[in-house]
Amino acid sequence: MCIDIEERMIYVLGGYDGKCDLSDFWCYDIAENSWLLLSSDTESLKDDSWVKLSSNTADDGGPELVFDHQMCVDSKNGIIYVCGGKVISRDCTSPSYSGLYAYKIETNEWDILRSDDANTSDGTTASRVGHSTVIDEGNNSLYIFAGQRSHECFYDLFKYNISQNLFTEIDHRHKDELSGEAGFTHRVTFDEKLQEMYIFASYTRSTRWERIKNVFYVYSLRYNTWQKVYEHEILDCLPSNPGYPIPRYAHQMVYDPSSKTHYVFGGNPGNDKNSRLNDLWELKLKKPEPADILRQCLFMVRMQKLKELCRESYKRCQDNGNMKKTSAALNYLRTRVTPLVDYEDEGQVSEFQEMCTSVCLLGSSTEQQQTYLMKLEGRYIWIYR
Numbered sequence: 001m002c003i004d005i006e007e008r009m010i011y012v013l014g015g016y017d018g019k020c021d022l023s024d025f026w027c028y029d030i031a032e033n034s035w036l037l038l039s040s041d042t043e044s045l046k047d048d049s050w051v052k053l054s055s056n057t058a059d060d061g062g063p064e065l066v067f068d069h070q071m072c073v074d075s076k077n078g079i080i081y082v083c084g085g086k087v088i089s090r091d092c093t094s095p096s097y098s099g100l101y102a103y104k105i106e107t108n109e110w111d112i113l114r115s116d117d118a119n120t121s122d123g124t125t126a127s128r129v130g131h132s133t134v135i136d137e138g139n140n141s142l143y144i145f146a147g148q149r150s151h152e153c154f155y156d157l158f159k160y161n162i163s164q165n166l167f168t169e170i171d172h173r174h175k176d177e178l179s180g181e182a183g184f185t186h187r188v189t190f191d192e193k194l195q196e197m198y199i200f201a202s203y204t205r206s207t208r209w210e211r212i213k214n215v216f217y218v219y220s221l222r223y224n225t226w227q228k229v230y231e232h233e234i235l236d237c238l239p240s241n242p243g244y245p246i247p248r249y250a251h252q253m254v255y256d257p258s259s260k261t262h263y264v265f266g267g268n269p270g271n272d273k274n275s276r277l278n279d280l281w282e283l284k285l286k287k288p289e290p291a292d293i294l295r296q297c298l299f300m301v302r303m304q305k306l307k308e309l310c311r312e313s314y315k316r317c318q319d320n321g322n323m324k325k326t327s328a329a330l331n332y333l334r335t336r337v338t339p340l341v342d343y344e345d346e347g348q349v350s351e352f353q354e355m356c357t358s359v360c361l362l363g364s365s366t367e368q369q370q371t372y373l374m375k376l377e378g379r380y381i382w383i384y385r
Helices: 290-320 324-340 346-363 366-379
Strands: 002-004 009-016 021-029 034-039 070-074 079-083 100-104 109-114 132-136 141-149 152-161 166-171 187-191 196-205 210-220 225-232 252-256 261-267 277-284
Touching: 002 252, 009 261, 070 132, 079 132, 079 141, 132 187, 141 187, 141 196, 187 252, 196 261, 290 324, 290 346, 324 346
Parallel strands: none
Antiparallel strands: 002 009, 009 021, 021 034, 070 079, 079 100, 100 109, 132 141, 141 152, 152 166, 187 196, 196 210, 210 225, 252 261, 261 277
16 A cells, blocks of 8 residues: 555555455545545556566566565655565575665666675664565665564664665664564554654564554654554453554555645454455544643642642541631632643543542541542552653
């Protein structure tokens, strides 16, 4: 699957429906929210719709017959980069992997940038499968994330400087954090302007279990920071949420940097060997505005102040029946906390409503007050730093 950003079209070619391989070719119009079938069987086309550029890329100086490799296009310079993949050969006892190749579209020429057995001292990444590769045309660089070679799993991130022909490992500190979630068949996109990578992880596996869990990470190249922004896993004890795509792997994902929108199509839900998905979702990551961050901080500070007022009021009522602090807590709730509530935030609204109930209970029976105090102390005792 690929996207035409200027025309706002998404193209989908072939796939597997759980029973047989497909050779159909579709176009999705984003603006019109409509699909167009370009060909029900691309192999049957007899006109000049398709042009074969090579019968055997290995004979032309390119990669051998490989699978599970990655490709990305430098549209400015007209170059396709082919990274990694496992070579298909008759010798199954010694698996071999493909290196890094560059294909010049205009001249129909291949260059090998790194072979699998390249002996270099620049931190060259090992050839692999199950990885992701994206291009930063502005900085003339490729980024290679995670993958697998034989039984070894990688959770690294490499930068390849095309001009200098140089590999550099730019992040390895989060290996332990990502190793349980990066998984296989993850999808990665890149925003050149924001200098951010977006990783949609899916299928994880170990010697003891297999797990389908969708996790979405944002990695900032400017600040070398990872942030988990989304997580969804279907458990037998919890119902699925129809407002989110069900966890999947072997899906496709593209990104429109102009609208800051991701599009996720299809995939394997893993609940049945013949089950496949053909749904299409869009995802927009919205960062909070500075004013919203300020309001959230003020809300948290004032909620803490209100809790302290409530504790003090309870103790005074218990000691001498003085209700002045109860009135102060109620007034603080009405004038200082209420104006800051974000009613679109369900968690914040729930917390606010609970505090309203708790403040009203301050003047009630001793048993109700004691129940409230225990709840107040128990809920907010833990602070994660």
